[in-house]
Amino acid sequence: MLQILLIEDELIITKDLQVSLQKNQFARLDAARNYETAMALFLKNDYDLVISDINLKTDMDGIAIIEKFSEVKVIPVVYLTAYSDADIVERAKKTMPFAYILKPFNLNQLKLTINLALLNFKKHQDNLEPSDENAALVKTLTKREKEILVVLASGKLSKEIAATLNISVLTVEKHKQNIRKKLNLVTIGELINFALTSRLYVLSD
Structure with missing residues (x-):
């Protein structure tokens, strides 16, 4: 079962994802609504992947939090966003995300995106060039x-x-x-x- 850290400030989305991804033992989710909680969980646990909403209603947005994470350890990241703004995408690219998904999304799309992020991360780790x-x-x-x-x-x-x-x-x-x-x-x-x-x-x- 995958161990995932979710950074999301909307409680309904968090609860829905925790229940949905737990089905068939796809993944176990820990959730954080802000930087302090997210970093505490990140330092304490060995996650396979981070899912982060970009647009958090806190002092730091999802991109800034992932920038802080990358100073500790680089792991696969999936960004959730309701926007496809070019400036946001450029900022996000600098943190080396391995997949994006636009809101609204369904569970199957998210599961597939998680698998795509894991695949892209392995390519990056192994320095594999496309043939x-x-x-x-x-x-x-x-x-x-x-x-x-x-x-x-x-x-x-x-x-x-x-x-x-x-x-x-x-x-x-x-x-x-x-x-x-x-x-x-x-x-x-x-x-x-x-x-x-x-x-x-x-x-x-």
Whole structure:
């Protein structure tokens, strides 16, 4: 189960995410509404990922808090925001986020974004450069196949992939079979390596 720190000042969103992500043991969430609580939790616990709203009604916004976190340790960050303002995005980029999600979002979108952030963080850690050959092959995949590949690369089994994307295990298996055929790959290890050396930042057709 993933251990996630959520920085969010809206109590309803916090409670909803804590309950929703706990289902099927996807993740356990600790929550903070301000910098002091967030930093105390960050220093005390070993989190896999941080989800932070950018627009907090406190002295420090989410970007400023993540800047402080990065002085201690760099971990995957997913920013939540209701805005796509260019200045905000530029500020956020400097803190090396590994994924964004715009409000409003649904649970499946968030789960997929979390998996994408973990994948992008691993690429960064391992200093993996995208392969031009793989980039061309990615274009042969459907949106759903890309989504499955992202979740698969984070180490999830078919049952967990199905729960994350809210589809059946049989559907996952059919898509995995199609992915293997299109990419001419056989093992799970080969598929994961492909995902790590491909441009899967934007999940679109």
